[in-house]
Amino acid sequence: MKSSALELKQVSKTFTKDGQTVNAVQSVDLTVEQGELVTFLGPSGCGKTTTLRMVAGFELPTAGEITIQGKDMTNMPVNKRGIGFVFQNYALFPHMSVYGNVAYGLKARGERTRDIGEKVRSALKLVGLANTENRYPNQLSGGEQQRVALARVIVMEPNLLLMDEPLSNLDAKLRLHMRTEIRALQKKLGITCLYVTHDQSEALTMADRIVVMNKGRVEQVGTPFEIYSNPQSVFVADFIGQANIVELQIVLAEQETLTAQIPGGGTFKARALRPDHHVQGSELYRTGQSAALVIRPENILVQDPSSEDGTFPAHVRSSIYVGSHVEYELVLANGTAIKAMVPFSRGMHIYEQQEQVSLLFDATATAFLPL
Amino acid sequence: MRIPALPKSTKRSLIKSDPVLYSAMVAVWLSFAVFIFLPLLSLLWTTFFVNGTFSFANIKKVWSAKYNVRALYGSLILATAVSVSGTLLGYIFALAVTRTTLPKPLKVLLGAVTILPLISPPFTSSISLTLALGPNGMLLKALGIKNFSIYGFIGIWISETLTYFPVAFMVISAILNTMAATLDDAALSLGASRWRMLRTVTIPLSLPGIGNSILLLFGASLADFATPLILGGHTFPVLPTEAYLLITGMFDLKGGAALSFLLLVPALVVFFLQRQLLGTKSFVSVTGKNGARTEFAQLPKTLVVAISAICTIMVVFIIYLYAIILWGSFVKVWSVNNTFTFEHYRYVFKHGRKAIGDTLLIAFLSTVIGSVLAVVIGYITQRKTFIGKRFMEFSSMLNYALPGTVVGIAYIIGFNRKPILLTGTLTILVAAYVFRYYATGIRSVVASLEQIDPALEEASLSLGAGTLRTFTHVTIPLIIPAVFAGMRYLFIHCMTAISATIFLVSVRWTLLTTRILESMTELQFSQASAFSIVLIVIVFAADAIMHRALGMITANFHRPQEASYEIIGA
Ligand SMILES: Nc1ncnc2c1ncn2[C@@H]1O[C@H](COP(=O)(O)OP(=O)(O)OP(=O)(O)O)[C@@H](O)[C@H]1O
């Protein structure tokens, strides 16, 4: 059986500093297949960097096991893991030329000088930096330094490429450009890659799969599409893209569907997420308790007030016409604020402040999540 | 089915995971045990144990001798006086350099003059003061002063102030330089006069520098041995000289140990106070900051005049003192027969050749070994976490914090019997210098490492280089300027310092500084001057060579502009 490129089993890391302990990473399980690009996404301090550094070997896990291509690496020193790490600030050696930087690992590996020269040149060509060999890092722009850092790592043909917010020091435009370039390079070379970022769009556009982390734990692992359209927790729904979270009381819990009370109105029926937990008999949803309804702004229609079942009575707090869309800020009867984004077409009525309206949620794009 | 991985302990022994670090730590602790703890504990043992039982008898005995009590008070009074006068003088110089528009060459001259005492052997100012104000003193004759004796409190005080005020100058000008010039503007724009600005902004903000300077000078004066030995005579005893005379004159090790314990207590108090002060604020950024910046406001006119006058007098006086030594080294008998002669230099190169060779060898060995140790200790205490790290930091500074006399006495007591019999050897001299003066090296290595992003070392590891290769190919090249800074300091001290090693010289191994002392006690002033000049020239030359070497080494990797260490990793 072919083993996975990387496997984390129940990996945890606890830091102790000045008598205080921080559970930076808690029981993380993850399997990454050969050639995949997996991004780590999550708020600041959620443990992304720590996880990556444990894979690299800069930190040792307090518990758990890490295997790379089937080999146990948990306690292997960094320099024997065959990984490549791209640092947020590039960490180019300031006392070496571009050539020296890229050749560094090959020299340490004891390769022949002639091979080194060839490999370095082709790596630099690959990142579009031919003819910079003799320059020093302080003579390069931020984007060029980034490319050197990349070349320095890929020249080693690592099993695993680890990147910690590699683009965060670049300006917005360059960031967009490098994003596609890195992705293209990664595909071309077929390198397995872990990529930490807290830029959602970066994660969504680059990744084969996304790992969403929160407070040291993995909230959800999935393709960008799954993460966006099928968030498995309120945290993920809230963190990825824009989402309205409405707390509703459950009036009927059925197999995979819930019916809930609309504040100041009728009832609303939608699917319940977390198919791994069946509704009946599970602790997740129970009649009389609350659940979170997740609805994205683009899946809401704003209409004249009506008493039709399943619509949400609300009033308008503000409306902004932005060309192709109208952006509404609305308030439900129970005070919950809702954002809606309605495509604009000619002759359409734009509701004004304080006007009473009725909201229609697209039931297929709406789901309940446990609170 | 696989059993889910149980939380698996990842604790590994250091020997396996990082054998290089492990060996380094073992080596460091071993060296501390032998060269720091053993001598100090021996000193305490000798002081407090009589026939194997704890007792205050030795302390009581030295305490009951009136002369020793006088020496303790003498030491404290002298240290207080020197710390005040030296700090005042240092402040005046610092104001002149940082807050006045004196012409640039003049400021450079001020700076240069403050460097001289720092790199001269400790006797220099005592010798020249003797030549100027001593018996047959030139200045006394010129001014027609009679019945003046340089020997005693006055002489020591003047001499130590001259020797140590540059330290105050460095500490205070560093802090005056880093102050925001806009504060001056703010004070003036709020209607304060220039005097008021000085009183309410400049001086209060420089208080930490003043405090640190007072402590540093207090400690330095307390520990100074050379000056009182030459200028103190019997009228003004101080502890270091009393301890020295007890040991070398009466072979009373116990008495010497007890006396040095009396000296150790105030020295440790000063050391802890200073750590406290520096711990709260890290203002000692001894970076020679200059160049474009907003200008500080001018000082009041009268003050500028006063400062200029004082500085001019001091500069002229210091230059005069050095000139007098140079002159003194070329005359037959000082003040008696002023015919020009090379006789003393002939003597120095004939009979002093061994001392010169020994001194150079010892300084060279100490500098090399001390620098290696400083790099290792600086690196592991800054970059690694391990149990006992704090204690390692503290221990490494111990011999440096203690007065040289105490260390010297501890060394003769600790190493004068088996199992480690080292008295009279080269090893004991080198060890005394290394474990005393590598402290600056450690500090500059640590400061430099703090500026270097650990990601650089991690990058090297992740590229497959091992710990050792990473250290030699990445860390060392990046900290080499700091290492050299420490080396220069170490070398200068090994060439000039005497307070600890005076106890350790022997027929087999001798030092230039002890030859100077001998010449002085034999009243061979011209000979002493010639020795001093030779020593100063050697120090200058060696320092220039090291400076060059650093330039050559770093030329290869700071291209094209000097790579500033702030941008490391970027
Ligand atoms: N060396 C350390 N010592 C103590 N605590 C640490 C250490 N490194 C990380 N932590 C703590 O562990 C937690 C996770 O940190 P980590 O750097 O992994 O977060 P992150 O997800 O990368 O955040 P960011 O997006 O801000 O980079 C934080 O609370 C952090 O303070």
Ligand SMILES: [Mg+2]
């Ligand atoms: Mg991070």
